[in-house]
Amino acid sequence: MQRFPKKGSKNLSNVVLDFMDTINFYQISIFLFQGLIVASLILLLFRLRTIMGNGLLFTTLGLFQFIQVFLASTLYFEISDTLVVSPGSAILFTATMFAVLLIYIKEDAITARRLIYALVIANLVLCFLLLSFRLNIEGAYSYNPFDVSTEFFYTNVFVLFVGTGILYIDSILIIFIFEFISKHIKTLFFRILITMIIVLSFDAICFTLGSFWFFEDILKILYSGLVSKIFMALFYSILFTLYLKYIEKEEFRANYLTFKDIYHSLTYRQKFEVVEKAIQLTESRYHTLTNLVPVGIFMTRADGKTTFVNPKWCSISGLTQEEALNDGWLNAVHPEDSIKLKKGWYDDAVRRKNSDAEYRFLKPDGSITWVLGQAIPEYNDKKQVIGYVGTITDITDIKLYEIELNRLKEKAEESDRLKSAFLANMSHEIRTPMNGILGLAELLKEPKLSGDEQQLYLDLIKESGARMLNIIKDIIDISKIEADQVKVSINEVDINKQTEYLYNFFKPETNKKGIDLLLNNGLQGEDAFIVTDKEKFNAILTNLVKNAIKYTNEGSIEFGYQLQGDFLEFYVKDSGMGIEKNRQEAIFERFVQADIEDRYALEGAGIGLSIAKAYVKMLQGNIWLKSKKNKGSVFYFTIPYKKA
16 A cells, blocks of 8 residues: 655655655565666677677567566566556666667667567567467366476466557667757767666656556556666666777777678678768868858759859859859849840750859949859759759959950050041140241341241241240140059148139130120138148149130130039030030040041140040049030139138
8 A cells, every 4th residue: 555644744764764664675686686687688698799690689579578588477576555667668668678779879770670670570489379378278078297386377468469569660760869869969878778768768657558458557557667668778778888988889880901801791780880981071071162162152943943052152243152043043143144144044944054153242341243154953873953053253353454455455556546637636726826926027138028927927936836836835744644653742832812813814815706705603702711732723724724715616605613512613614616415525535636636727736625534533622524515615613612
């Protein structure tokens, strides 16, 4: 009878002491000793399997089934008031399950399957033999000279059939559960212990409910079965782990060069481990290689969908590995290249051919990376395409170098063209004033010249000389700009004073041509004082006004400025001949006049506007124009508004 204290009558320590008093430690020690003998026998036979084979081990385990049935039918020992233990179930059956697991770990799945079938068949044969012998005893007179009990033959055969079915399920569960746990737990002891606790608990519950469901004390039987099998699972796990750790280690190391290996074939389990380790080593080396190579590597399925990219590919494209999968890599391709690249890639994939493409990646920060992509088909043993393996190489530096070469080529061609334009202009611009000077000098030799005529000739010679001087000055200025020898000198400048000076300077010339000259200053007083390069500012505005006067024959010319944010925006507006739109960019180039082929030559080397553009850039401004043919032009330029 169970002896439980009344609530509140004893403290916890007294309860524990009373419980300990009821435990039969002597019987427990006998069970442990029996378990040690059984485990030692199994491990010894297992160790001798390489010499004697597995037959003796299988026979011993089959004998265990007979003894287990005999003990389960006749003997149960009381360990405490609440525990009754069958040595057949707790010791022999548990040891049999451990033997199945040991065979699977150290041999192979085929051998383990044979052992499972052998145990199941042995149990079935035992069931039918018990049933037939019992029928024989019940149906005829039996002669029993030694007076041996025949109670064993009256064992409940239904219980044995239930136990046989559960034995088969237990054996299969051992393999699946051990494989599953091994993927998550590396410690051998815990792999074995957890596997056996789960399997033996399942066995205790199913066998008790299937065989003793009609017993009044079924809960006691269930509780006893769970406790005894879990306890023996812990005991056997320790013994079997020590064996696998120190006697027959779990790790297998193949040595194919020994003489012994000629006669000793690898087991299925060992072959599996060798292949698995070889695959792991290959994958490890592959990932190491893909992480080290200086090119991006990608892999795709046969349909062209991306399945893998290495870190270098991610670095080049700006995408993560997850973002690149399937068609995600196209999100990084420059929009101008995307449609053409996608079509070419999938066309090549359909035709099962090598693919080569040159395209751009547009990164999130706005930077552009040029790449050269190459891919080749990957075949299986049946010559079927199973995917593609490819690389991308960063060729940004090469492309930039190529672009720079093209730019230099174009610049060289432009320089050659401008050289021709320069020579054509110079031959005209220098020859004209020079001829004037020489011709007028000859006329001055005439003895009958009046004073007014001499003065006129001298004025014309002076004008031609000034013209030549301006041409030479412009040539020297543009040469210095090209040689990067022009320096910026910042000082305080009164903008209004400079514009008024230029107005007064050019006013006689505009009056002479019959056109109006207007000035519009946007600031007054101290606000008009800024810091800039005075000489370059004057040169810019002078060239623009001179240019307007040159191409305006009637109407007016207006120049001035307005404050626009942090810049002063200057303008020179004329009502001259205007400039066609396709020539508006060209006029800022050296030695180029707006329409040199179709109009009469106007004086000037065609380098004034290019000098103005260069100086504006030096002053950190910008220059542009608005113009319509025969409706005049407006030239704009800006310089920073920096107060003195």
